[in-house]
Amino acid sequence: MNTFKELGVSPDLIKGLNELGIVQPTEIQQRAIPFLIESGGDLIAQAQTGTGKTAAFGLPLLMTVKPEVKEIQAVIVSPTRDLAKQIGKQLFRFTKYSSRIFTEVLCGGDSFDRQVAALQRPTHIVVVTPGRLIDLLKKKALSLTHVKHLVLDEADEMLSMGFKKELLSIFNHTRSRKSTWLFSATIPDSINLLAKDCMIGKPQTIRVDKSRVVNRNISHKYVVCGKDDKLQCIIDFLKRQNGDRGVIFCRTKDTTAMVAKKLKATGFSIDVIHGDLMQTDRDKVMRSFKKERTQLLIATDIAARGIDVEGLAFVIHHQLPEQTEYYTHRSGRTARAGKKGISIAFIEARDRPKIEKLENELGLTFTETE
Template sequence: MSTFKELGIPADLIQGIEELGILKPTEIQEKAIPFLMENGGDLIAQAQTGTGKTAAFGLPLLTKINPKSKEIQGLVVAPTRELAKQIGKQLFRFTKHSAKIFTEVVSGGDKMDRQIAALQRPTQIVVATPGRLVELVNKKALSLDAVKYLVLDEADEMLGMGFKKELSRIVDLTGQRRATWLFSATFPDSIQQLIRHCMLETPRTLAVDRAHVVNRDIDHRFAVCARDEKAAFIDDFLERRPDERGLVFCRTKAGAITLGKQLAKLGHAVDVLQGDLTQPERDKVMRSFKKERFRVLVATDVAARGIDVEGLSFVIHHQVPDQLEYYTHRSGRTARAGRKGVSVTLIEPRERAKLTRIGDQLGVVFSEIR
């Protein structure tokens, strides 16, 4: 296991990340950082959420920015507002002890005139969602002419959300860049097309072994429940852990709303995050959750993209996730910053094989709650 110093990260940035509890590099950081620090050329990295991607590209990116220049030199594009804000916050925290580098986050759902005003200030890195970035370019609110490094984070998510045209435009607008760093959990044909469009020579490719994707501080459990017994199981689980906070994931919006009502009726402080909420409504729910005004957040996978809340002790999967990545993404909301956490999957009797398959692919062992 390397240290960040051995990977080539300067001391002032190491001080910033150590204060965030980031002490040992993850697998993607060990693989990506030396290449990005020394070579800095085109990179394709296969990595899921929760693997430490932000530091893997963020730390090298910060070292390549000239703080004396007022132009936008780094551009990070992410699928959702939550993820963009999270990346922006991390970059800000990393530079606590280093030369001031100004990062601006621009995403849909926020007031555009406020973003246009903020971009009048010197800005060296922009973190953006694709749609809003193109809108701001069209309004001539920012110029991408000086961008040297383009980072596409969760590229498969962006294409899955219908941003193909916007990404193509962003790639064209940053034609003078030195390199593109692309991170994606999966590589469908659409990603291959994007890679051909945005990378000239043979890029460096990295993959994170799936068995190392899941945080080792998570205790993986499961319980066998009939569908109509699940609310009662969660009620009992919460009663037995009165001081703990966490997330419950549901597969559908209707399921999340129904479960939220059931848990509230049983006397639990709960709120729901699902795709039909407006951006102000989502923000209000997240603010309240972060301020610990309620204890349990029920969410759908899409709505929960980019959630980053400190001190969550548990994650409950109301159903077995449809995709392997969803299990990793959901579970990674607990056991942050070196703390322990538990991930509980509720399965119906015939679903044991599904869970075994997830365990085998991710290299985790599930123990049963009886």
């Protein structure tokens, strides 16, 4: 199937997609959309960030919502505020030429009272972070009685962030739903256990070939250097990028501060994002980065979830992540919208086995470079 029409997407939604330049369905869209439109049953889908998963679940969802029913009919749960807002924006764009379907984005960091007031308007779909949804339910600020579809986007990330209790509570509040759709970059045992808790019967499972879990437009490289030489090696790499923009990943907040101090002293335009930032500060950093006022963003893994910035040429790993799935999330920041990108790790000699592990588990080929 080579077109959205062949996948069964309605003409009014296709018109909106064309205006956005979305013409060729991605692999996850080709495999998920027909099933979700025709069956709408429970689904576990493996889809990496940047592969078009929002359209993969968003288009079928928009086609099942009944505009004339002024109730919340679908809930999309996202691990982070940034990703939730990104999803809400995409759904709005998709429906430019279709019936009015109202989506409300609800997440921490925004005014609780303002969100409660917004829910007094007709709302068909809510995109929400787990903690904020639980807060709204406790305050009886919204009802999920009429919800037919529950979508968990980046389910593996929500579990790794410790949201299992909240997710189980959300399942309990949406017992009238007809289906649950889990989208996840990886499908570890924890996802299968979660499926047993929330799905009736055996769900349809879509697994991409492991060599496609990470975007094929990304070149994976590594540089072996001494511990004391690592930052200088990174600086040398950055100086050869001709002002191209990217993200540098570190494991801890303290490491981001150390790297930022060194790069600022060298003259690079950088900003830092980590889990301890207040939401207002985080928003300020992301606005600056998206508007290209800064060249580099230095981030921890959790803090960088949901970042969707086009035109990033590279991702740098100051340290390799502790979990394999984090590598897929990190590298997915580059090579978006069909473009090419580089994911480069700066490692010590003792870390070579970690590179081999990533190659084996993700079906990748890393190239050693100077």
